[in-house]
Amino acid sequence: MKDEFSFISKITPRHTHQSSLKVAIGDDAAVYSGTDLFDEVICVDTMVEGIHFRKDTLTPYQIGKKALAVNLSDLAAMGAVPHYYLVSIAIPKSWSEEQLEAVYHGMKDLADQFKVDLIGGDTVSIQESLVITVTVIGRVEKNRSLLRSSAEVGDNVFVTGYVGGSAAGLSLLLEKGNEASYFDHEQELIKAHQEPVPQVRAGRIFAQSNERISLNDVSDGLASEANEIAEASQVTLLLYEEKLPLHPAMSANELDQQLDAALYGGEDFQLIGTASKETFPLIQAECKRQGISLHLIGEVIDNQPAVYLKKENEKILLSKKGYNHFSK
Missing domain, CATH: 3.30.1330.10 (PurM-like, N-terminal domain)
Known part of the structure; x- marks a missing residue:
């Protein structure tokens, strides 16, 4: 298969x-x-x-x-x-x-x-x-479910919370085991992997806004989930490296390791989505009021299904390389 x-x-x-x-x-x-x-x-x-x-x-x-x-x-x-x-x-x-x-x-x-x-x-x-x-x-x-297929050119791309922490936590556990001693920042990463918090409240904020919003949960990594939105909506997402909310407890790791964890690690169970430039500040303000962080990480730029990462002056195509049960 x-x-x-x-x-x-x-x-x-x-x-x-x-x-x-x-x-x-x-x-x-x-x-x-x-x-x-x-x-x-x-x-x-x-x-x-x-x-x-x-x-x-x-x-x-x-x-x-x-x-x-x-x-x-x-x-x-x-x-x-x-x-x-x-x-x-x-x-x-x-x-x-x-x-x-x-x-x-x-x-x-x-x-x-x-x-x-x-x-x-x-x-x-x-x-x-x-x-x-x-x-x-x-x-x-009624008729307010949030779909991957609702993104449009000109939208902002956003994500809740931090990304990459779960994959970094799993790496620590695989290296040292569950019974080892860990520093405080390592314990944060391990908790991100062991006890993810589903973003139900954020999803409700988006649904109750009555605005056009596309949404997906980050189970297989940002790159995979962004590609699912791109494919469902037939649009191109451009993500900005410097705007990705990498989990701060990963700061001791090399940047490439942090990016790999965020883009391809998965199991952060945050929400990635798109909203119009007019809608985004409204839902961001409501999220802030309820103690939820919502980060602007990119924009929708074209009507072709693809995802790119803007890294300094370079645009890198991000493949849908999330966890695949039947890959060899």
């Missing part, structure tokens, strides 16, 4: 049956008509031991918390409010009941924070690695 993206493209239905379906495969979540006032939003993600997490880099509690967080982040990228979640888990003999309870405890603590209810799931046995599949259901105001 070449890669997961081409495979998904092959299996995507050319026609749909339900007239209530508004957004199908191709965005962070699916959207279908619910009530007269709201649309329903649903997403699903699977985490596999040895691929998405390891016991020597995450505790069972953190694994559970992260399994739910990645789904909440997808709903945040649609501007939705999460309401319910379901968990299917395949359990190998190497996991104890106490460890599994910690996984669910992690999910519950994050669910309580966002007032999300567990409403079902499935539990099965498996030979080797733990597999967790989480489905989250939420809603957004």
Whole structure:
């Protein structure tokens, strides 16, 4: 198999049956008509031991918390409010009941924070690695879901929070392990990897602005997510190196390492998007009022699908080189 993206493209239905379906495969979540006032939003993600997490880099509690967080982040990228979640888990003999309870405890603590209810799931046995599949259901105001396909030439490109911290934290954990002693700035990076915070509040600010905003969550790195917006909207994004909000705890690293972590590391679970030059200062001001940082990092410059990084006097084409499950 070449890669997961081409495979998904092959299996995507050319026609749909339900007239209530508004957004199908191709965005962070699916959207279908619910009530007269709201649309329903649903997403699903699977985490596999040895691929998405390891016991020597995450505790069972953190694994559970992260399994739910990645789904909440997808709903945040649609501007939705999460309401319910379901968990299917395949359990190998190497996991104890106490460890599994910690996984669910992690999910519950994050669910309580966002007032999300567990409403079902499935539990099965498996030979080797733990597999967790989480489905989250939420809603957004009628016709206000935020799509990757809404970017236009002339837009500002923005991102919430800091980027690169999660990848830098994972590098430390892989090098030294979870039980090692770390400096304060290293602990910040490790926390960014182990306990990401889904940007649900920021997504709600964008949705409630009633403005045209494109949005995507940073799961595979800025370069990959920017390319998804570029492809969906058929536009060119130009990112400015000096404006990227690199995680300050990475400052001891070489700049190239910091950029690689931000552009290709992934799992920061911030939100990248575009808004018109008139809209951006309005949503930035509201984010600031609510204690959320929103950074201007570039602009939309053309009607061809591509992403470039402006580095001094050079424009570098950024490939869609995020995490690919089937790359060799």
